Amino acid sequence: xxxxxxxxxxxxxxxxxxxxxxxxxxxxxxxxxxxxxxxxxxxxxxxxxxxxxxxxxxxxxxxxxxxxxxxxxxxxxxxxxxxxxxxxxxxxxxxxxxxxxxxxxxxxxxxxxxxxxxxxxxxxxxxxxxxxxxxxxxxxxxxxxxxxxxxxxxxxxxxxxxxxxxxxxxxxxxxxxxxxxxxxxxxxxxxxxxxxxxxxxxxxxxxxxxxxxxxxxxxxxxxxxxxxxxxxxxxxxxxxxxxxxxxxxxxxxxxxxxxxxxxxxxxxxxxxxxxxxxxxxxxxxxxxxxxxxxxxxxxxxxxxxxxxxxxxxxxxxxxxxxx
Amino acid sequence: xxxxxxxxxxxxxxxxxxxxxxxxxxxxxxxxxxxxxxxxxxxxxxxxxxxxxxxxxxxxxxxxxxxxxxxxxxxxxxxxxxxxxxx
Numbered sequence: 001x002x003x004x005x006x007x008x009x010x011x012x013x014x015x016x017x018x019x020x021x022x023x024x025x026x027x028x029x030x031x032x033x034x035x036x037x038x039x040x041x042x043x044x045x046x047x048x049x050x051x052x053x054x055x056x057x058x059x060x061x062x063x064x065x066x067x068x069x070x071x072x073x074x075x076x077x078x079x080x081x082x083x084x085x086x087x088x089x090x091x092x093x094x095x096x097x098x099x100x101x102x103x104x105x106x107x108x109x110x111x112x113x114x115x116x117x118x119x120x121x122x123x124x125x126x127x128x129x130x131x132x133x134x135x136x137x138x139x140x141x142x143x144x145x146x147x148x149x150x151x152x153x154x155x156x157x158x159x160x161x162x163x164x165x166x167x168x169x170x171x172x173x174x175x176x177x178x179x180x181x182x183x184x185x186x187x188x189x190x191x192x193x194x195x196x197x198x199x200x201x202x203x204x205x206x207x208x209x210x211x212x213x214x215x216x217x218x219x220x221x222x223x224x225x226x227x228x229x230x231x232x233x234x235x236x237x238x239x240x241x242x243x244x245x246x247x248x249x250x251x252x253x254x255x256x257x258x259x260x261x262x263x264x265x266x267x268x269x270x271x272x273x274x275x276x277x278x279x280x281x282x283x284x285x286x287x288x289x290x291x292x293x294x295x296x297x298x299x300x301x302x303x304x305x306x307x308x309x310x311x312x313x314x315x316x317x318x319x320x321x322x323x
Numbered sequence: 324x325x326x327x328x329x330x331x332x333x334x335x336x337x338x339x340x341x342x343x344x345x346x347x348x349x350x351x352x353x354x355x356x357x358x359x360x361x362x363x364x365x366x367x368x369x370x371x372x373x374x375x376x377x378x379x380x381x382x383x384x385x386x387x388x389x390x391x392x393x394x395x396x397x398x399x400x401x402x403x404x405x406x407x408x409x410x
Contacts, residue, residue, distance in 0.1 A: 019348070044336075047385060074403070
């Protein structure tokens with residue numbers, strides 16, 4: 001196990017080092033890059049721990065989506081020095097927060113070190129419970145069936161997050177298109193990448209969402225890739241975001257939670273109650289929810305990255321959007 | 324064979340961590356970004372080696388995802404930098 005031990009030691013030191021450095025970074029850009037690098041290294045750690053599902057999520061949402069969201073926040077906050085310093089907690093508050101974080105981390109580490117051997121685990125129960133649903137991936141079985149309510153609430157949170165971002169808009173911009181306008185790139189590396197990568201990325205995104213039933217993957221990871229594949233042509237100026245009043249956009253964002261809720265309510269009629277699936281028909285229902293959720297995650301993440309509406313569409317183009 | 328592959332992964336990681344120094348030090352944004360790209364590419368290589376070492380195919384999917392999002396994130400960084408510059 002020497003090579004494995006070497007690998008683990010290096011990873012642990014690298015993660016701790018980048019995390020500490022990210023906290024101490026002087027410029028915001030450097031901090032965001034440090035954050036993304038930490039997330040990337042963390043996903044390698046999750047792979048080493050055998051949690052490939054978590055590694056995928058960390059790489060897609062932790063490093064990718066969250067990194068880009070924070071990045072555009074940084075870009076927007078330029079020039080808002082007064083607002084930033086007003087919102088920055090005082091030195092004492094930060095020291096207290098650090099103390100609390102260290103205490104929680106320390107207690108957690110102590111708890112993990114004092115676990116009995118073998119550690120108590122629900123893995124056997126989860127594995128046994130996934131077969132009757134027709135799912136090969138016990139993580140998906142837990143997320144969609146055994147702890148379905150948590151996942152449903154998570155999916156609703158995503159809709160609320162989009163609403164919160166949109167409500168940051170000034171009154172006169174309500175109904176406009178989200179995000180800044182990017183100059184249209186007709187040639188050059190960005191335009192090439194924005195044309196070549198999305199066809200590949202869309203296939204991979206759908207694949208990752210689809211494979212989640214039987215192997216690590218799922219709606220959140222797949223949806224993140226799909227969102228990225230829309231953001232790319234957007235920042236190249238090749239795609240235009242729809243107005244936030246566009247009913248198709250709103251339907252896309254709400255489709256996942258809505259489908260989840262409908263299937264959950266149908267459980268009263270055809271199975272044992274809310275969010276329970278009829279055994280013979282469990283997998284198709286779960287796949288239906290996963291498909292709708294993938295669409296919603298993609299739309300919601302793209303909206304979160306694009307931000308609040310920043311401009312009003314001219315009346316004629318709004319009319320064109322309606323048609 | 325597993326030991327050998329893991330050792331190779333550790334070596335790849337070691338070279339990448341040398342690049343991590345540039346992510347942290349800069350001094351230019353471009354330096355950080357290029358080093359972050361290297362970190363991503365090296366991470367993909369290490370993941371593929373670990374996937375072969377343990378025979379877990381799902382790890383290849385993680386590498387695939389990193390390959391896609393790595394390119395995407397770099398572009399997002401460049402555009403955000405441009406957005407800041409134009410204001």
